[in-house]
Amino acid sequence: MSDQPAKIGDNWPNLIGKRLPRVDAVEKVNGDAKYAGDFNLTGQLWMKILRSPYPHAKIISIDASKALEMPGVKAVVTAEDFNGWSWGWGPTTRDETPLADEKVRYFAEAVAAVAAEDEETAEEACALINVVYEELPGIFDAEEAMRDGAPQVHDYVDNNISWDFHMDYGDVEEGFAEADFVREDRFETGRTLTGFLEPPAAVAQIDSSGITIYAAKQSPYFIYRQLASCFKLPLSKVRVIQPYVGGGFGGTKNDSTAGDFCAVMLAKKTKRPVKFVYNMEEVLTTCRRRHNMIVDCKMGMKKDGSITAVQTKVIADGGAFTAIGPLTMYLTGIMTTLPYKLDHYKHDAYRVFTNHPVSAAMRGHGVTHTRFAAEIQMEKMADELGIDPVEVRMKNAIEAPHETINGITVDTCGLKEGLEIVSSSSAWKDKDQNKKDGPVVRGIGISGTSHLGGARQRGHQSCAAIVRLCEDGTVNYLTGASDAGQGSDTVLVQLVAEELGLTMEDVTIQRVDTAVTPVDNGSYGSRVTILAGQAAQKAAQEVKRQLAEAAANIWEVDAGKILFNDRTVFVDGDPDKSMSFKKLTQIACYSETGAVIMGKGFSEYGLEKMDFEKGYGNPGVNYSFTSQLSAVDVDIETGMVKVKDFLIAHDCGRPLHPVNVEAQTQGAASQGLGQALYEDFKMREGRTMNSTMVNYMMPLSTEHPDFELHDIITDDPHGPFGAKEASEGSIISTPPSIVSAIHDATGIWFTKLPVTPEKIVLALKEKKENS
Amino acid sequence: MEKITCNFVVNGQAEEISIPPNRTLLHMLREDLMFHGVREGCSHGECGSCNVILDGKLVNACLILAVEADGMEILTVEGMVDGDNLHPIQQAFVDESGMQCGACTTGMILSTKNLLDANPDPSREEIKDALAGNFCRCTGYAKIFESVEAAAESMKGTQS
Missing domain, CATH: 3.90.1170.50 (Aldehyde oxidase/xanthine dehydrogenase, a/b hammerhead)
Structure with a gap:
């Protein structure tokens, strides 16, 4: 340590924003990690x-x-x-x-x-x-299951309607009347596996x-x-x-x-x-799988590309039981009012029982389906109106602060900045020059999407943390939050260490043991960093407050003047008054009758009222924005698509652990790639025909392109150190950008996921026959 | 079922063990010898999470009967550690955060060893090909490729 005591601001924050190793890395590479x-x-x-x-x-x-x-x-x-x-x-x-x-x-x-x-x-x-x-008799088709006389999966509902959810904001008929152009299209998303390996x-x-x-x-x-x-x-x-x-994904x-x-x-x-x-x-x-959904989407647009109204109807194959399906239906609607300006929106969602395995949440829960539909339809309409894909998005993109028609409040938004990054890339600017002559055709597509962070459900929302100071100046941090691989343990330890001016090695995390750790809602909807993160910060601040009081007694100064940095405690502006964190801990714990120093903290973000039935109010704490460019090569003879590049500009507020943010963005894009091109359970009379990893196709190393990632820093007021979600944005932005790129290559809009080689070959054949 | 006595050298340690003939190498390593770093994923030879090196060859332990490996040397991820020191490949995966949930990681590391033993300076495309038998759902592979490249760099001029 140098002779000069550190001052606040010298290297603060110490840990936030640094490229640190994961706290679980060594155990995961040497075989010690126990599942x-x-x-x-x-x-x-x-x-x-x-x-x-x-x-x-x-x-x-x-x-x-x-x-x-x-x-x-x-x-x-x-x-x-x-x-x-x-x-x-x-x-x-x-x-x-x-x-x-x-x-x-x-x-x-x-x-x-x-x-x-x-x-x-x-x-x-x-x-x-x-x-x-x-x-x-079984029922295996969601639309047929809704008809009178269809076999009933459960007796407690009619027409197999497991759950329905409706939103009606503004006046869609008025919105469609204002439009110069109205389109109606049917989209469909695949039934996909979450894909955890454990x-x-x-x-x-x-x-x-x-x-x-x-x-x-x-x-x-x-x-x-x-x-x-x-x-x-x-x-x-x-x-x-x-x-x-070993992986979760909902x-x-x-x-x-x-x-x-x-x-x-x-x-x-x-x-x-x-x-x-x-x-x-x-x-x-x-196991629970992503809902297969039919999305009927109707959109009104003016000649200048501005959207006047959107109406969506969702029919989701829920399988045999309800599980978390009502939340899925809510999310299909509530998030359609982002990230584009929308004054009129109507939504009707039906989750339908069938004799299929149960559908439930998966990363990008509910949002991937309707966002895919609206994103493709918007670009399709712009295409027909002769409006550039970037221009139509810039025209409609919201800017912060913004309140949607259904009461979602957005304080920070990096969508336009992201679209600018994507569209100023050489891949986009030179896309027409880079077009190859068959049989392999290059296509470039883009998308602009949004996702919530700090997801809410009705009922229990808060996260809590306990920070226990050991007598030697190290720390036990107890959390109810779980890391299924996403790296949240690392970020949470980072937040505790940051608050106390310690290193990552000084803080040991206690993973969930319900006999010991505080109750927690769970790791879903990108809520851990924001909510468990705030709880961790507050618990550490409480420990810091107790230690600062002890230090203030020693030095006879105001506790507010005590600062913590670099494992050192010191008085602001008085370099002679400093001691190691460990020494202060020992003094505080052993003086007089002694003290046991513990801090507890609770999250407070996102507690305002919401209306779950009507889809009004904030479904999350804050909102990320993702802009993406995908480059694909389509072999027009075989229909094979190879993704060549992903350029993703993501606004997660502020990356607390940049390596994890990159890794989450890459991993979610990888799953989006699977959804766009490969993944779908093949069902026959209720049986899953591709029931092993040999015949259920997920992307492997050879299917992955290079990634170019850009962070857009917006510092949201509702997240620790400005953080928003970073784990789901790109699973929503990837499928529409790939489908847009396939359109660029082939001139065909595909509306049903996954876009398999078979579908491409048949569509190209049909196009040729009709021309 | 009648058991058969087999001899193996696992991570340099001689083991004599009686096993039923239908026991896979994977279950023998995990359940009998407690090498939990050998993970079970798909059980069909598709995901690579049970990769071990058997007499110098990378194999899926789920596809081999333990009795077939009688008399052979087996290397699992546990055997790559030297005392408290990680193998340079393991260290590279730590440094580059080449893992998320960790379920594929140990197999990925053995696959990397198999690649770098044969080709100490692989191109990105050669890395992709070498890892095509190792499924990862979490990472999108980018940080895994970077880990392999970092491992190759740090091992230059050394023996693995």
Whole structure:
């Protein structure tokens, strides 16, 4: 340390904005990182699930006697064991039981589970359970499911309408009357896999002290509440321990699985710990997937390109149960009023039950579908009016501050700046010169989109943190937030260390253990950095306040003059009065009767009222803006598309950890690439035909282009150090920019995702025949 | 099922173990020998998260029966660490943040070792080809490619 004490501002902020290694990096490269499936408890049994061979059938009887006679088999559970208990998103939609009760509603739904001495025995025993079914006619098309007389998946709703959501702002008819040009188009988005590589897994035990479960969860406090309800235990007796999580991306790991409930029930029956790990085929056939949606979009535009009105109707294939679907429907509508000026908007969304696996949230939740539709339709109309794709976006782009017609308030917006970056690139400016003559044609496309950060639901919203100071000047930081890989642990540690003037190594994070860490809503909707981040900051500030008081006593100065920097505490403007953070800690902890220094903090952003039913008010705390250019090569003979470049200009307010921000933007764009070109479950009579990673195509290393990334700094007032979301923007901007690029190459607007080689070849053939 | 006694050298350590003939190398390493750095993803040889190096060759441990590897040397990610020191490839993945959730990372590192052992100075395209059997859903691969390039740079003139 230099002779001259540091002064505030010398190198502050120390850590925010720096390219620091991740706090979990070493454990993830040397093999130490333990995931749920890596935990083993003494005496544990293995569990396997028997799954339905029909998509829709009555269960007439279940006879497990042969399975129970098999050596090594310890217990079997069926729906009877759960006594009718069900779970779901809201009080009126708790329609899912851990095991199928009375009837099965989708192919491979869980029907029974076996616990045995080893996994093979459990699997063999499943085959010995005799289930008698009576097949029922299935319904596999969302539009048909809504018609009178269609097979009913559930009795508690009519016409299979799982949930509907409506918005009506301004007067769309007036808006369409003002327009010079009105278009109506039908768009469709694929049914896609979230794609985590670590399957659901858990090892559970239950005894008189309660439940302990090590589970692969992105939001462990969901299963915490659900297990308490299912097993009729107080929350204080449910201990969910969250190890490292091998990817989440929404849906499955933000919910419970049949496996979780069955493992606890079998542990209860056998009085032994029970472990399970889903295989990847179970993941692809039974886990929550992105809704397949039909989006009918109607847009009015004036000759100058300004949008006068938008009307959307969504029909979403919800699969067999509601899950988090109501929130999906809300998001399809509420976010359509960004990022372009819009005075008239009407939206009708219908989530429909079918005999398909359950649809739920996935990164870019709900927003990817309607934003794709409106973004492509806007450009299509501009194209027909002879307006440049950049010009139509600049014409309609909002500027901050802005309030949408449905009460969303935007304080910072880097959309126009992003579009300028994208359109001043040589890739855009020289796009016509760079056009190649077949058979491989270059196309360039752009998009401009927005996403919410700090997502809200009805009910519990706040995050909390506890910062405990150890006597040697190091820190334990306790959070209820989970890192499924996105890097939030690193950012949260960074915020605590920053506040206390410490290094990253001084702060150790305690990952979720519901017996120890503060309750948290979960890791979804880009809420961790903003909300858990604010809580972490405040908890650290509380520790700092207590230490500053101790320092103020020593030096007999006002506590407000005590500063923390570089593991040093000093008096502002008085360089002689300084000591190490460690020394001050020891003085504070050991003087007189001693002190135990702890701080707690709660988030406060985004607590104002909202109207979930009407889609009015802020769905999040603040809003990111993403502008993207995609360059593609289309082989017009084979229809193969190769993405060559991604240029993404992202306004996340301020990147707190620039490496993570880049990585999130790249990763979300990668998933967007999959959605645009490859990914779609092929369904036949309720069966998932591409049920392995061999035939469900996701982008690999060779499909990835180079990335050029630009940060747009806007310093939002509602995020720690100005931060907004950074993990979902580019999954929304990527599909429309790719589809726009394919149009540039082929002259064809594709409206149905994914745009496969087959679709391209057929469309080119049709175009040729018609010309 | 009758067990068969096999001998392996795992990360330099001799192991004698009786295993049923239908046990995969993956499950033997994970469940019997507790090398959890060998991860199970797709179980179909598609994702590469169970990559290990078997007698100098990169393999998917999910596609090989443990008994087939009798008498062979196995390297897992745990064996790349030298005391407290990470292997330069591991260090490069730390320095370049070449991971997010970590589920693919250990396989990715062994695949990288396999590449750099044969080609110490690969081009970006050669890296993409070499990692085409390793699925990553989180990163969009950019930081993984940068990690491999950083590893190649730091290992120049040294033996892996």
